Amino acid sequence: MLDVDARLKRFIERCKKLGLKITPQRLAIYEALLKAGNHPTAEEIYEEVKKKHPYISIATVYRALETFEELGLVKKVFFSKNSAHYDVNTDEHHHIICTRCGKVEDLNVDVSLNVPREVNGFSVLGYSVNFQGLCPNCKSA
Amino acid sequence: MLDVDARLKRFIERCKKLGLKITPQRLAIYEALLKAGNHPTAEEIYEEVKKKHPYISIATVYRALETFEELGLVKKVFFSKNSAHYDVNTDEHHHIICTRCGKVEDLNVDVSLNVPREVNGFSVLGYSVNFQGLCPNCKSA
DNA sequence: CTAATTGCAAACAGTTTGCCTCTTG
DNA sequence: CAAGAGGCAAACTGTTTGCAATTAG
Numbered sequence: 001m002l003d004v005d006a007r008l009k010r011f012i013e014r015c016k017k018l019g020l021k022i023t024p025q026r027l028a029i030y031e032a033l034l035k036a037g038n039h040p041t042a043e044e045i046y047e048e049v050k051k052k053h054p055y056i057s058i059a060t061v062y063r064a065l066e067t068f069e070e071l072g073l074v075k076k077v078f079f080s081k082n083s084a085h086y087d088v089n090t091d092e093h094h095h096i097i098c099t100r101c102g103k104v105e106d107l108n109v110d111v112s113l114n115v116p117r118e119v120n121g122f123s124v125l126g127y128s129v130n131f132q133g134l135c136p137n138c139k140s141a
Numbered sequence: 142m143l144d145v146d147a148r149l150k151r152f153i154e155r156c157k158k159l160g161l162k163i164t165p166q167r168l169a170i171y172e173a174l175l176k177a178g179n180h181p182t183a184e185e186i187y188e189e190v191k192k193k194h195p196y197i198s199i200a201t202v203y204r205a206l207e208t209f210e211e212l213g214l215v216k217k218v219f220f221s222k223n224s225a226h227y228d229v230n231t232d233e234h235h236h237i238i239c240t241r242c243g244k245v246e247d248l249n250v251d252v253s254l255n256v257p258r259e260v261n262g263f264s265v266l267g268y269s270v271n272f273q274g275l276c277p278n279c280k281s282a
Numbered sequence: 283c284t285a286a287t288t289g290c291a292a293a294c295a296g297t298t299t300g301c302c303t304c305t306t307g
Numbered sequence: 308c309a310a311g312a313g314g315c316a317a318a319c320t321g322t323t324t325g326c327a328a329t330t331a332g
Binding site: 098135 | 217219220221222223225237239240246248250252254255256257260261262263264265266267268269270271272273274275276277280
C-alpha cells in the first residue's frame with residue numbers, strides 16, 4: 001500500500017489524463033479520504049475538509065465522491081444505518097461491522113472463495129464478505 | 142423451509158408469547174414479506190399491503206418491520222441504493238446484487254468460510270457474502 | 283476565454299415521530 | 308376498559324439538483 005503523498009500524485013495524474021480539473025476541493029476531499037483510514041461517510045469527510053476549507057459545500061463533497069467512484073478511486077459501500085460509506089482501499093479486502101454501534105473495520109483474513117462465473121443467471125464480477133460482530137467497546141457493555 | 146401458512150402460525154404464536162397484539166396490519170405485512178420471496182423495501186411492502194388494506198399508513202409498515210426485526214423475524218439488509226431491504230429468510234444464505242439495476246437474489250452456493258471467533262478485537266457473530274454482478278436483463282443492455 | 287466546477291438553496295426520498303383516535307385482549 | 312397499535316401530517320436525515328458565480332487549464 002502506497003503512502004498518502006504517492007497516492008495523491010497518482011490521483012492528480014489520473015485527473016489530468018481524464019481532463020478533470022484539479023481543484024483544491026477535490027484534493028482536500030481525496031486527501032481526507034486517504035487519511036481517514038476507516039470508511040467515512042460524506043458527512044464525516046465534509047466535517048474534516050471544512051477545517052481547511054470552511055466555505056466548502058456538502059454538495060461539492062457528494063459530487064466529488066461520485067466522480068471518484070466513476071474513476072474507480074473509491075468504492076461506495078453500504079453496511080448498515082442509512083448512509084453510504086466510502087472506501088479508498090482498492091485492494092481486495094473485507095469488513096467487520098459491529099452490530100451494535102455500526103463501527104466498521106478492514107479485515108485482511110484470507111477468504112478465497114470459489115467464485116463461480118455464473119450464478120442464478122447473473123455473471124459474477126466480484127464479492128465481498130461482511131462479518132458481523134461486537135467491537136471491543138460494545139462487548140464490555 | 143416452511144410454507145407461508147405454517148410461518149404465519151408461528152408468527153402468531155410468537156406475538157402471543159411476547160404480549161404483542163395481533164392486528165390485521167401486522168399480519169398483512171408479515172404475509173407480504175413471506176410471499177414476496179425477494180427482499181422488498183418498506184415501500185414495496187406498503188404497496189402490496191395497500192391492495193387489501195387501502196387505508197394503511199407507511200408509518201405502520203415501518204413500525205411493524207422494526208418490531209419484527211426485534212423479534213428476529215426479519216433481517217434489515219443494506220445492499221446498495223439508499224433504502225433498506227427486509228429479508229424473512231432466516232436460514233444462512235447469501236446474496237447476489239446487480240451492480241447496474243440493484244436487483245437482489247438469494248444464493249445457495251455453499252461458501253463455508255473459516256470463521257475466526259475473534260478478529261481485530263471483535264467477537265465474530267456471523268458473516269454474509271455479497272456477490273456483485275450483472276443480472277440477465279442488464280447483461281443484454 | 284471557455285468549459286468545468288463550486289456554493290447556495292431548494293427539492294427530494296426514505297424514515298421517524300407526536301399526537302390523537304381506534305382496537306385488541 | 309386499559310395498554311398497545313394505527314393513521315395522519317409534520318419533522319428529520321441523507322442525498323441530489325438547478326442555477327448563477329467562480330476558477331482551472
